[in-house]
Amino acid sequence: MxxxxxxxxxxxxxxxxxxxxxxxxxxxxxxxxxxTFGNASAADRGAGLVAIKPSxxxxxxxHPDSIPVVxxxxxxxxxxxxxxxxxxxxxxxxxxxLDVGAIVHTHSPFATAWAQAQRELPCLGTxxxxxxxxxxxxxxxxxxxxxxxxxxDATGVAIVETLxxxxxxxxTMPAVLVASHGPFVWGRDADEAVAxxxxxxxxxxxxxRTLALEAALExxxxxxxxxxxxxxxxxxxxxxxxx
Numbered sequence: 216m217x218x219x220x221x222x223x224x225x226x227x228x229x230x231x232x233x234x235x236x237x238x239x240x241x242x243x244x245x246x247x248x249x250x251t252f253g254n255a256s257a258a259d260r261g262a263g264l265v266a267i268k269p270s271x272x273x274x275x276x277x278h279p280d281s282i283p284v285v286x287x288x289x290x291x292x293x294x295x296x297x298x299x300x301x302x303x304x305x306x307x308x309x310x311x312x313l314d315v316g317a318i319v320h321t322h323s324p325f326a327t328a329w330a331q332a333q334r335e336l337p338c339l340g341t342x343x344x345x346x347x348x349x350x351x352x353x354x355x356x357x358x359x360x361x362x363x364x365x366x367x368d369a370t371g372v373a374i375v376e377t378l379x380x381x382x383x384x385x386x387t388m389p390a391v392l393v394a395s396h397g398p399f400v401w402g403r404d405a406d407e408a409v410a411x412x413x414x415x416x417x418x419x420x421x422x423x424r425t426l427a428l429e430a431a432l433e434x435x436x437x438x439x440x441x442x443x444x445x446x447x448x449x450x451x452x453x454x455x456x457x458x
Contacts, residue, residue: 227259227262227264228264228266228284228293228294229279231257231259231264231266231284232266232279232280232282232284233279234257234266234317234404234405235255235256235257235266235267235268235282235405236274236277236278236279236282237405238255238257238317238319238405238406238408238409239253239254239255239268239274239277240274241409242255242319242321242409242412243274245409245412245413246323247319247321247323247412247413247416248321248322248323249322250273251271251272251273252321252322253319253320253321253322253323254267254268254300254302254306254319254320255267255268255317255318255319255320255405255408255409256268256300256303256306256317256318257316257317257318257404257405257408258287258310258315258316258317260287260310260316263286263287263288264284264285264286264287264293265284265285265286265287265303265306265307265310266282266283266284267282267283267285267299267300267303267306268282268299268300269281269282269283269295269297269298269299269300270297270298270299270300270301272297280295281295281296281297282295282297283295283297283298283299285299285303285307287307287310287311288311290303290304290307301367302320302367302370303367304365304367304368304370304371305320305367305368305370305371305374305399306318306320306371307368307371308368308370308371308372308374308375309371309374309375309399309401312371312375313375313378313385313401314385314386315385315389315401315402315403315408316401316402316403316404316405316407316408317401317402317403317404317405317407317408318399318400318401318408319399319400319401319402319408319409319411319412320397320398320399320400321397321398321400321412321416322397323397323398323412323415323416323419324416324420325416325419325420325422325423326392326397326398326415326416326419327396327397327398328419328423329351329353329392329419329422329423330353330392330393330394330395330396330397330398331395331396331397333353333356333394333395334353335350335351335352335353335392336350336351336353336392336415336418336419336422337350337422337434338350338434338435338440339421339422339425339426339432339434339435340421340425340435341435341439341443342417342418342421343418343421343422343435344435344439344440344443344444345414345443345444345447346389346411346414346415346418346447347387347388347389347390347414347415347418347444348387348388348440348441348444348448349383349388349440350434351388351390351391351392351398351415351418351419352377352378352381352383352388352391352392353377353391353392353393353394354370354373354374354376354377354391354392354393354394355373355376355377355394356394356395357369357370357373357394361373370393370396373393374391374393374399377391378391385401386448387444387448389401389402389407389408389411390411390412390415398412398415400412400415
């Protein structure tokens with residue numbers, strides 16, 4: 216098994232592995248994960264490859280060559296000597312179903328609290344609406360058979376089902392809370408996925424504090440939600456600087 220570069224010597228893995236190492240370090244630096252919790256991955260769809268954090272390894276011990284690379288379709292190891300994250304089947308299921316370039320799974324405190332409470336994250340204000348077009352959904356609970364069987368793949372299936380059942384697009388809802396577990400977040404690339412994970416934790420924290428102050432508060436006005444999301448995203452966006 217090759218550990219660096221591609222089998223033909225073109226080194227197609229190098230940039231992907233570097234992106235994934237940086238993303239995983241950023242997740243820790245931003246306080247979205249502690250110890251060896253959580254993982255980030257990125258896909259090269261042209262090459263049919265996914266690079267992902269290795270299982271149970273502290274980031275201080277890693278360098279780009281130690282980031283595992285697997286085949287996007289089969290999950291077979293392609294490069295690296297370390298075993299990929301135990302959540303790899305979840306990531307692969309999402310890559311196969313969603314048009315995304317990178318995925319971040321964290322156990323960030325407030326987003327995880329909503330997941331453990333088995334509650335969707337309501338959109339209560341414009342900070343949330345700037346990043347997520349509506350409430351961040353919660354998955355159904357997995358069955359006993361799913362937990363005993365191919366658990367990680369079943370987790371991915373539940374995430375995909377949750378988006379589909381609510382008619383949500385991954386580009387406008389870049390996160391799902393997995394019931395009793397934690398958040399999975401994605402983006403067009405690793406930088407965007409990490410940014411979305413940070414945004415999710417920020418709005419999860421604000422929502423908790425807001426409902427502590429006003430438990431009966433209803434969701435943001437739909438018109439205000441649409442205006443704030445659309446001014447940052449899509450063909451009518453006008454936030455920020457033009458290219």
